[in-house]
Amino acid sequence: MIKRKIGIGLGIIVFLVGLTILLFPHINNAISKHIEANIVADFQKTFHVGERSQGASGQISQYGDLYDALQVYNKSIFDNHQSEMTTTAFADFPVPLGDYGLADDGIGYITIPKMNLELPLNLGASKENMANGVGVCGYTSAPVGGVNTNCVIAGHRGYRGTAKFRYIEKLKAGDLVYITNIWETLTYQVKETKIVDPDDISDIRIVEGKDLVTLLTCHPYASDGKYRYIVICERVDR
DSSP states (O other), X not given: OHHHHHHHHHHHHHHHHHHHHXXXXXXXXXXXXXXXXXXXXXXXHHHTTTSOOBOTTSOBOTTXXXXXXXXXXXXXXXXXXXXXXXXXXXXXXXXXXXXXXXXXXXXXXXXXXXXXXXXXXXXXXXXXXXXSSEEEOTTSOOTTOOSSEEEEEEOOSSBTTBOTTTTGGGOOTTOEEEEEESSOEEEEEEEEEEEEOTTOOGGGSOOXXXXXXXXXXXXXXXXXXXXXXXXXXXXXXX
């Protein structure tokens, strides 16, 4: 009788362990999506998203010094032909948000309806920033739009049970991508997709006269970064 009870108990334990292993990715995904949604919601409340922050003169009034700094930065990297851009420089963004009174690297969020995706957008593609959302690669353009810009946004192809950019191949020419920053929402349209080598940065550089956003992730899925998959998008709401 005792052996039978022990056997039943062990069977229950094995069952529960197996069930936990089976459900863990789904539980982790739900938790991560909840955290990401809360970050986006907090951002919307803090910066009154949907109301362009301008003073009576038409000038940016909310974090105007930061807006100006990002515009100056965008012009500077175009003028110097992004001479400092390398894949090893992606983690750190040259304009620290802490210098402008912001607590972290959060600059907004990205919305991709085709992928049913909304993720926090951070300046800098560091491990921490990409764990909590997606990151703007250092020495690419800040996500404020404008001619002669290309904001390269890196995201994991799935991370600890969360999808992030896992289903990026769903995006086709004509699909829309929305970038919401502190000041406004910018609309971009997918133009083309490419598969490139990990160290090939020629297709993510600024293109003169264009206002671009480029999505960047590993390819294929679960390949440990054998290649990079990029989605080139162009501004359509100017």
